[in-house]
Amino acid sequence: MEPASLEELIGNGAGMTASLIRLAREHVASEDPSLALAIGYSLREHPETRASGNLVLGITHLGLSHAPAAWQDLRQVDDPAMVALASEEWFEAGFKCDPEAAAAMLERVIAEELLGGQKSVQLLKVARLALASGREDLARQITDHCLARPNLPPESASKRWLDILTTWYSDGARRAPQQALPADVRFGVLNYKQPDNSSRNVGDWVQTIASLGHLVRHQPLRFVGEDPDLVEFVEELAASVKTERKLPLSPERTVQLLEVQRDASTLQELPDGTWMLAFGWFMHDTFELGYNFPFNAALRPIFISFHLNRTDMLTDEVVEYLRRYGPIGCRDWHSVIALQAVGVPAFFSGCITTTIDTVFPPGDPAQKTHVGYVDYAGMTAEAGEHVREQSIRDVRTRPIAENLRLARSWVTDYNEKYRKLYTSRLHCYLPATSVGCEVVFEPANRSDIRFGGLIDLDSAGFEAIRQGILDRLAGVFDLILAGSPEEDVYAHWREACAEDVARAERYLADQDYELGPQPDAFPTRLANRKQVALVTVESGEAAQVPVALSMLAAHGPAGLGVLLVGSDARKLDATALSAACGLQVETLTPGDLKLSAYRLADPNWRPSQRELLLAASLNCLPEAERVLVLPTASVIRADLSGLFDLDLGGFPLAAIPDPQRGRQSGAELIRYLGARQGDDWRRGVRFLAASTRGKPVGYRLFDATIMLIDPKRLRELGYAERACRIITGHMIGFRDMLNLLVGAGRAELPARFNVLPYFETPGPDASVVGYRVLKPWDKLFVPFRGEWRAVRKSLAG
Numbered sequence: 001m002e003p004a005s006l007e008e009l010i011g012n013g014a015g016m017t018a019s020l021i022r023l024a025r026e027h028v029a030s031e032d033p034s035l036a037l038a039i040g041y042s043l044r045e046h047p048e049t050r051a052s053g054n055l056v057l058g059i060t061h062l063g064l065s066h067a068p069a070a071w072q073d074l075r076q077v078d079d080p081a082m083v084a085l086a087s088e089e090w091f092e093a094g095f096k097c098d099p100e101a102a103a104a105m106l107e108r109v110i111a112e113e114l115l116g117g118q119k120s121v122q123l124l125k126v127a128r129l130a131l132a133s134g135r136e137d138l139a140r141q142i143t144d145h146c147l148a149r150p151n152l153p154p155e156s157a158s159k160r161w162l163d164i165l166t167t168w169y170s171d172g173a174r175r176a177p178q179q180a181l182p183a184d185v186r187f188g189v190l191n192y193k194q195p196d197n198s199s200r201n202v203g204d205w206v207q208t209i210a211s212l213g214h215l216v217r218h219q220p221l222r223f224v225g226e227d228p229d230l231v232e233f234v235e236e237l238a239a240s241v242k243t244e245r246k247l248p249l250s251p252e253r254t255v256q257l258l259e260v261q262r263d264a265s266t267l268q269e270l271p272d273g274t275w276m277l278a279f280g281w282f283m284h285d286t287f288e289l290g291y292n293f294p295f296n297a298a299l300r301p302i303f304i305s306f307h308l309n310r311t312d313m314l315t316d317e318v319v320e321y322l323r324r325y326g327p328i329g330c331r332d333w334h335s336v337i338a339l340q341a342v343g344v345p346a347f348f349s350g351c352i353t354t355t356i357d358t359v360f361p362p363g364d365p366a367q368k369t370h371v372g373y374v375d376y377a378g379m380t381a382e383a384g385e386h387v388r389e390q391s392i393r394d395v396r397t398r399p400i401a402e403n404l405r406l407a408r409s410w411v412t413d414y415n416e417k418y419r420k421l422y423t424s425r426l427h428c429y430l431p432a433t434s435v436g437c438e439v440v441f442e443p444a445n446r447s448d449i450r451f452g453g454l455i456d457l458d459s460a461g462f463e464a465i466r467q468g469i470l471d472r473l474a475g476v477f478d479l480i481l482a483g484s485p486e487e488d489v490y491a492h493w494r495e496a497c498a499e500d501v502a503r504a505e506r507y508l509a510d511q512d513y514e515l516g517p518q519p520d521a522f523p524t525r526l527a528n529r530k531q532v533a534l535v536t537v538e539s540g541e542a543a544q545v546p547v548a549l550s551m552l553a554a555h556g557p558a559g560l561g562v563l564l565v566g567s568d569a570r571k572l573d574a575t576a577l578s579a580a581c582g583l584q585v586e587t588l589t590p591g592d593l594k595l596s597a598y599r600l601a602d603p604n605w606r607p608s609q610r611e612l613l614l615a616a617s618l619n620c621l622p623e624a625e626r627v628l629v630l631p632t633a634s635v636i637r638a639d640l641s642g643l644f645d646l647d648l649g650g651f652p653l654a655a656i657p658d659p660q661r662g663r664q665s666g667a668e669l670i671r672y673l674g675a676r677q678g679d680d681w682r683r684g685v686r687f688l689a690a691s692t693r694g695k696p697v698g699y700r701l702f703d704a705t706i707m708l709i710d711p712k713r714l715r716e717l718g719y720a721e722r723a724c725r726i727i728t729g730h731m732i733g734f735r736d737m738l739n740l741l742v743g744a745g746r747a748e749l750p751a752r753f754n755v756l757p758y759f760e761t762p763g764p765d766a767s768v769v770g771y772r773v774l775k776p777w778d779k780l781f782v783p784f785r786g787e788w789r790a791v792r793k794s795l796a797g
Helices: 008-009 018-030 036-045 047-064 068-076 080-085 087-097 097-112 120-132 137-145 157-166 202-216 227-240 314-327 333-341 352-359 381-387 402-417 426-434 459-481 486-509 542-555 569-570 574-581 609-618 666-674 679-691 711-716 718-728 734-742 787-796
Strands: 185-191 220-225 247-261 274-282 299-308 329-330 346-348 370-374 418-423 438-441 531-536 561-565 584-588 626-632 635-637 653-655 707-709 769-770
Touching: 018 036, 018 047, 018 080, 036 047, 047 068, 047 080, 047 087, 047 635, 068 087, 068 381, 068 459, 080 087, 080 097, 087 097, 087 120, 097 120, 097 137, 120 137, 120 157, 185 202, 185 402, 202 227, 202 274, 202 352, 202 402, 202 426, 202 459, 220 227, 220 329, 220 459, 227 247, 227 402, 247 459, 299 352, 299 459, 299 486, 314 626, 329 333, 329 542, 333 346, 333 486, 333 666, 333 679, 352 426, 352 459, 370 381, 402 418, 418 426, 426 438, 459 486, 531 609, 542 561, 542 569, 542 574, 542 635, 542 787, 561 609, 569 584, 569 609, 574 584, 609 711, 609 718, 609 734, 626 769, 635 666, 666 679, 666 734, 679 707, 679 718, 711 718, 718 734
Parallel strands: 185 247, 185 274, 220 247, 274 299, 299 329, 329 346, 370 418, 418 438, 531 561, 531 626, 561 584
Antiparallel strands: 626 707, 635 769, 653 707
């Protein structure tokens, strides 16, 4: 939907600042924030409108960049009435960057009775942030205010989520202590509720049923617990165990069942020494303010079928915790790679739902006559009642036993009703296969990191995963149910998995990039220049190049050479440009490298000529000792001689951390790119293993808009032989390839030499300003536009 215009917003009777805030929100949501940025920067130029400008810029930068960039703008607004107008964004940035200041401001907003003008859904977000930051008192005041509103619809989503939030207060139902009952063993049953994003995926409870199968196959067991429905359900599971899977136990043992929230166990009060299987998708954060992990200290986890989806949860504390309780049996190869990279012993176990047949005796083949579709795009029109979706909103608030019964009914249908299923869901494919159903598994993305090792399993491969999990956990539960000391259980686990860990290490050590084609030769440019400015010329920018050259001539070091790189560089006369600016100017275009010939084996993707040209350009400067990369859309405001002399400390380049939202973590970039490797999941594993090797998991990505490069040092890292070939082999771009090759091994470029107004508000000391979307020659206002236009005017005169 198109964002409303400012005229429309004001015409609806809203005040100017409120209208500007809504405009900024709508333009960020539409992924076209240019107008909001231009308005924000324009307002910020004038003292009387500066506060409104800071709000607009803060909202916009929060959507484009990260909380610190937005907080730089928003913290300058200290009027509670103004803050209340942008409460969602102000308090999100504040609680992430300066929780004490955010709490103090929220106290003022509440004290001045400024909550009334805000929607309940906006206040809900602020209450969540306050709770997650340890200010339950403020969260309570907000929820009390919202729930007392007479116009709050009782069936609204806001009302439902406000009620859920109150259950996580210190006296709420979710925080009620679970008392220790007389029992030989305590066992945690995994559930999926938390203050933020509780699960609505029936597949999660399918996994929990599969995990319980490993407990109840040991018989006889007596179950107790505070939740009689959960106890009754587990007793029913125990009664349904296949005869051939039963394991005799003597004497009978009493097991207390406790509900453990995977994503919120630290908010629970649990009896000490509670054992649990830790499996599934790890993990949801809480309002983007952190993870409730490691688990509650009362828990003793055995990690099996573990999927690491959020690599940013691997803090030093978490890594030590996983090492303590390892080895970690991983559901997929991406998780093995990520954990081994930080020194956590890990191996590929496959998924625990392959073992769910333990509690589902075979159904009658004659009754299995139906064909079903579960979240399957290619379902037929005749499917009728046999079409299902695995995501169900209502399960978020249902009791655990009710959700377990629902999940069991689904698997019962797979076991007794369906002869064939079509699905895109992992936790339909694996459990249905486990109970003997023929399954066509067609995920939307076969190189999704969740599936590495689980796609295209033949019967032998499936059985190897199932039997491997059964055998490993049987020995562990023997010891747990016998009351063995904790250290004995973990010693057995380490010994049982030692060869699996070693096998995984050997396998991953052999994985490397799949290298594609590259140009046969790289033409030499600026052969006699030691210092080079490599200027990227995007489509439509050829006419603006003289301004960039004039600034380089005015501020660059003596003897500087300039290489203009891009398709539009073919429109430029290098000889004439050299004469006009007094610098040696040369060009490099796709035609110089015949890049149009480079296609991949995957016909659906061709790396853009721009990406390959940028990668190749650094191989065309054999004599250069320093290369400053910058865009045509730049404003140079200070002398650059010192920049070219910057000591890189032996690193191949200097750059700033990438300010773009979602591009902070190197590990997350690797994960993202690994999921774009086409239909061959093994290719994705090769990419993940090669990209992760030798890099710290928490390393920051750098921005490639403006950077200083030592080409010779870069070539020592294998750049000349591998850069273009990684791009063509794995369908990635120039800046991503460079980040993968360099990793954390870079110098810090002084921030004033790469100022990006699109992502953060510039300070007065900006030396080089780079423009991404809004350009200084556009109609919309951008910082330092006047300086750029003054240079253009001088050239025209």
